[in-house]
Amino acid sequence: MRGLYFEEFEVGRVYKHAFRRTVTEMDNVLFTSLTMNVAPIHLDAEYARSTIHGRPLVNSLFTVALIGAFHVPELTMGTTLGNLGYEEVRFPAPVFHGDTLRGETTILDKRLSSSRTDSGIVWFEHRGYNQRDELVMTCRRAGLMSVIPDGGIPED
Template identity: 35%
Template sequence: MKYYEDVVPGTVTHSPRSYKVTREEVIEFASKYDPQPFHLDDEAAKNTFFGRLSASGWHTAAMTMRLMVETMQHGEPQAGLGSPGIDELKWIKPVYPGDEIRIEMEMLSKRRMKSRPDMGLTRSQNRVYNQDDELVMTFIGNGLIRVKNPDAPIED
């Protein structure tokens, strides 16, 4: 198990696989959560910024979450405790049916929580690419992770 003490700022991790975006999944997600015409209908999408049917940005975020969890569980699983949120989410380029996305996570920093010495807070820069290595989404992830030795002094 990978704990707070094992996290090294500057480390870059790549998803072990890519995620293939399907037309059916784009329409199903949009129908439930983001029912804008350019996510639902080819004809409606033609005359928009996207030019064709595209995945919702929120769908891209959800698919990315899947890749993040798989990446964190790959090899040595992390002692993750959830997340207090993300910062600076940016949709750079549309994601289309047929695209394959992957994630690259760079650990920026970590710190122990004074209010909860059994937890640490990590910040990572996350970059999502398509099959052509084009950047499609970025965000900073904040993660909570279990501390192996909660009785160890907290360093400032």
């Protein structure tokens, strides 16, 4: 399985990713602890009960990482050369333990690299939804993508 080469991306195309994942309390505690985010809204159930949500929130950076990973097998597996930047990250609705998330990606734009002959830049918008189809995360990013090697036909 491989992702798409630069030439294969179509501006405006929307990909609805097949992967879904239920977020667990363990996901949240491990990610939050590994990244040393000690905010009690993620780790302290008693504290979280006193907030507007009444329960712990899933760490928003975990949400970005999870939704951002759903596209990898079909869009960037083995064809990406790296991320160039993230922008406009938003969380229109909270994520809680037990929510099942899914993702979609739209190809916003692309252009050949002006400094490299082996790659181009693709702009992506990733969106995450919960089991009620509520939008929980959006982000735009730019990725450096490989062109088809030696101008040939892509291998499957």
